Amino acid sequence: MSRTITSVVGGSPVTGGSTHTDVNPSDLADVVLEHGEADVAVAQQAVAAAAQAFPTWSRTTPWQRSEVLDKAGSEVLARADELGDLLAREEGKTLPEARGEVVRAGQILKYFAGAVLQPHGHQLDSVRPGVDVSVTREPIGVVSVITPWNFPIAIPAWKIAPALAFGNTVVFKPAELVPGSAWELVDILNRSGLPEGALNLVLGRGSSVGPTLTTDAAVNAVTFTGSVATGRLILDAPAPLGRKVQLELGGKNPLVIVDDADLALAVECLVQGGFGSTGQRCTASSFAVATDSIHDRLVEAVQERLGRWSVGDARTPGIDMGPVVDPSQLRQNQHYLDVARREGGEVLGGELVELDTEGHYMSPALVLGTSAGDTINREEVFGPVVSVVRVADYAEALAVANSSAMNLSAGICTTDLATAAHFRRNSRAGMVMVNLPTAGVDFHVPFGGRGDSSYGPREQGFAAIDFFTTSKTAYTLPGSPRN
Ligand code: NAD
Numbered sequence: 001m002s003r004t005i006t007s008v009v010g011g012s013p014v015t016g017g018s019t020h021t022d023v024n025p026s027d028l029a030d031v032v033l034e035h036g037e038a039d040v041a042v043a044q045q046a047v048a049a050a051a052q053a054f055p056t057w058s059r060t061t062p063w064q065r066s067e068v069l070d071k072a073g074s075e076v077l078a079r080a081d082e083l084g085d086l087l088a089r090e091e092g093k094t095l096p097e098a099r100g101e102v103v104r105a106g107q108i109l110k111y112f113a114g115a116v117l118q119p120h121g122h123q124l125d126s127v128r129p130g131v132d133v134s135v136t137r138e139p140i141g142v143v144s145v146i147t148p149w150n151f152p153i154a155i156p157a158w159k160i161a162p163a164l165a166f167g168n169t170v171v172f173k174p175a176e177l178v179p180g181s182a183w184e185l186v187d188i189l190n191r192s193g194l195p196e197g198a199l200n201l202v203l204g205r206g207s208s209v210g211p212t213l214t215t216d217a218a219v220n221a222v223t224f225t226g227s228v229a230t231g232r233l234i235l236d237a238p239a240p241l242g243r244k245v246q247l248e249l250g251g252k253n254p255l256v257i258v259d260d261a262d263l264a265l266a267v268e269c270l271v272q273g274g275f276g277s278t279g280q281r282c283t284a285s286s287f288a289v290a291t292d293s294i295h296d297r298l299v300e301a302v303q304e305r306l307g308r309w310s311v312g313d314a315r316t317p318g319i320d321m322g323p324v325v326d327p328s329q330l331r332q333n334q335h336y337l338d339v340a341r342r343e344g345g346e347v348l349g350g351e352l353v354e355l356d357t358e359g360h361y362m363s364p365a366l367v368l369g370t371s372a373g374d375t376i377n378r379e380e381v382f383g384p385v386v387s388v389v390r391v392a393d394y395a396e397a398l399a400v401a402n403s404s405a406m407n408l409s410a411g412i413c414t415t416d417l418a419t420a421a422h423f424r425r426n427s428r429a430g431m432v433m434v435n436l437p438t439a440g441v442d443f444h445v446p447f448g449g450r451g452d453s454s455y456g457p458r459e460q461g462f463a464a465i466d467f468f469t470t471s472k473t474a475y476t477l478p479g480s481p482r483n
Helices: 040-058 062-078 080-091 095-115 154-165 179-191 206-215 228-236 263-279 292-307 327-342 394-401 417-426 461-468
Strands: 019-024 027-036 122-125 132-139 142-146 169-173 199-201 221-225 244-248 254-257 287-291 346-349 365-368 385-391 409-413 431-434 469-476
Touching: 019 080, 027 080, 027 179, 040 132, 040 142, 040 169, 040 199, 040 206, 062 080, 062 095, 062 154, 062 179, 080 095, 080 179, 095 154, 095 461, 142 154, 142 206, 154 169, 154 179, 154 221, 154 461, 169 206, 179 199, 206 221, 206 228, 221 228, 221 461, 228 244, 254 263, 254 394, 263 292, 263 385, 263 409, 287 292, 287 394, 292 365, 292 385, 327 346, 327 365, 327 385, 385 394, 394 417, 409 417, 417 431, 461 469
Parallel strands: 142 169, 142 221, 169 199, 221 244, 254 287, 254 409, 287 385, 365 385, 409 431
Antiparallel strands: 019 027, 122 132, 132 469, 346 365
């Protein structure tokens, strides 16, 4: 018998209703767990519970909130192996990737345990004599946190931790495919001292419970990470005017490799950035832009590297890449390879892989011979697929890199300082990497994109306070203005 987990509202499990079976993408015969599916009524109860808990939680001291987050962070870090194993089993990233993500979640909780104790306001003299001006930060209220499946614990942590740190209460809806990691995070936080209802978990389908969580009059803010299509739905939905919205969406992330690049380093940046986490990363370097005289050497070296790339069960030690998360993502990856072929591209690899256990396996795919305007270079695949486009020189490479509509992350490999500095200044992406694989590990700095990739204030680190608080400017005349 597999374990059954449920939504959590007001600190209590929600029983009844239908259940859903979650299987391991590395081994479809392995049932990870069953989860009870929340309906609209549960979502409404979760919002009501968060609204009820807000006066209590928002009036706790920063130290009380810090203690909860610190304790939760310690437990996440202490259980990194166990939680990493669960994450690898339900999502399919390799054990080192999964464990690394859990550690990052623990570090994020610890970071916000410290951040909440920092000074956040201003005290100023007024332009009017004798008047004091103060600018303070206050919580927003009930925050809906809606997350995707590809980072099942880190993304929830980087939204929930600042939301709670700054005194908000939360309704959290994880992606349907990864309820286990979400449940563990909520359980740890609730046992670390949160009052009932400060953090609620809704395990439901986005199409069913999503509208309640994003438009209910009691929801003051929505922080969402997921696809551009769902992000647009949330933004366009009729909702109370004062609702704050933060969206982190898809990416089509160029990696420019110029003639003077260190070839071995460029290969690692491309292979790790493009195929790490099975390419299922919003920041994946799925779009390489190589200048003419390095292009062929790069392709040859990447092919040689991929010849030693192992695909297997996410929990097998030593493998490079786990399975694709589910059948629909696998179909999407194969569809984009077909489109690339139809548009004149050559596809190397990308075949379905059969192993001892039945899973959603494919080999990494390299797409050659397409041009910047082709579908494979415009749309997000979200799988282990990297396209390499040939350009004449750095100027063309920059123009092609900047033509991406989803400007989340961009990179360059070069040994020339002036080229690196020029790219950093002129890239249109929200995050720029120089001689490094694609973005994401630093939890103390802002994270986010531009263009179709992002909406609203940045996430993470010192930027998080902008979304999770609202400022108040107060003018005080302490007494009569004597002089
Ligand atoms: P998705 O948009 O399908 O789902 C994301 C979440 O939205 C899920 O929890 C889903 O249940 C929920 N949802 C679905 N319909 C909804 C609705 N009508 N109202 C409210 N919520 C709804 O995305 P996904 O397939 O889970 O994730 C993959 C996408 O996420 C990719 O595009 C990837 O680039 C993006 N992503 C972006 C970042 C970033 O920081 N920019 C990070 C990770 C993933």
